[in-house]
Amino acid sequence: MIIKSVKKASAILKKLSDNYPDCLRLDELSRHTGINKSTCIHLLDTLIEEQLVERSGHAVYRLAAGCFYLTRSGRFDNSRISVCSPVLKWLYAKVNQTVLIAEIQNCTKYVVDYIEGELQIVSSPADIIVDDIYRTATGRLILSRMPRENVAEVVYKHGLPRSPDWVDFKTYDEFEKELSELRKKTVIFAESESGGAVSSGIAAEIFDRKGNVGAVGIAYTNNGKEKISLEQRQIYEKYLIKASKEMSRRLSFGG
Numbered sequence: 001m002i003i004k005s006v007k008k009a010s011a012i013l014k015k016l017s018d019n020y021p022d023c024l025r026l027d028e029l030s031r032h033t034g035i036n037k038s039t040c041i042h043l044l045d046t047l048i049e050e051q052l053v054e055r056s057g058h059a060v061y062r063l064a065a066g067c068f069y070l071t072r073s074g075r076f077d078n079s080r081i082s083v084c085s086p087v088l089k090w091l092y093a094k095v096n097q098t099v100l101i102a103e104i105q106n107c108t109k110y111v112v113d114y115i116e117g118e119l120q121i122v123s124s125p126a127d128i129i130v131d132d133i134y135r136t137a138t139g140r141l142i143l144s145r146m147p148r149e150n151v152a153e154v155v156y157k158h159g160l161p162r163s164p165d166w167v168d169f170k171t172y173d174e175f176e177k178e179l180s181e182l183r184k185k186t187v188i189f190a191e192s193e194s195g196g197a198v199s200s201g202i203a204a205e206i207f208d209r210k211g212n213v214g215a216v217g218i219a220y221t222n223n224g225k226e227k228i229s230l231e232q233r234q235i236y237e238k239y240l241i242k243a244s245k246e247m248s249r250r251l252s253f254g255g
Helices: 002-019 026-033 037-049 065-071 078-095 137-145 148-158 172-183 230-253
Strands: 053-057 060-063 098-105 108-115 129-131 187-194 197-208 211-221
Touching: 002 026, 002 037, 002 053, 002 060, 026 037, 026 060, 037 053, 065 098, 065 108, 078 098, 078 108, 078 211, 078 230, 098 137, 108 137, 137 172, 137 187, 137 197, 137 211, 148 172, 187 230, 197 230, 211 230
Parallel strands: none
Antiparallel strands: 053 060, 098 108, 098 211, 108 129, 187 197, 197 211
């Protein structure tokens, strides 16, 4: 029984892979795999929970970022990254710091594209990275733009933020109040300290016609030196806002 379920789940993943980056409706998956709809729904719910599939609408599915993270190869959402990547390169040329694009899928934050500067964010090259939701500026920004029911799902899975990742929120209402304040901001800033070095990040929103799809960020460290000046941070923010607006324009209107 377990072997049959694994084979059926594998058939679903293969069919979604064949159709990627486009989505497939439930009736199409059922027809192409020969698996009845009720079994398909059960398996898809499990694959979504395991972050291998995402639901893009009512009874509409496609591969999720978790599939790409498993192999550490390939790009998640080629069409979206191909649109934003030239702007990310432009941002890197302007700030000469680590720049990245992040998304949250199924309560997990992924860095789906990045260019490393002085601050190394991975020990070995990878096309997609699982990253901290609460500690980072990009994670906090996306959370602040997510529907409340999706935020509740994140808290249910990870718990409320705790120091040193953020602050110790005693209640969900306290956390929601903080997110409400962050929603008012165009740029979000976060920093953390480790081994005497302070790592900082700033993030701005990326959206398409349907709404928020992620965040673009700049990450940097002082390596034990003095923090960057307010003037330098404002320069970073200026270029970051330009990049986020251009990415959103391209995603919304196809370039």
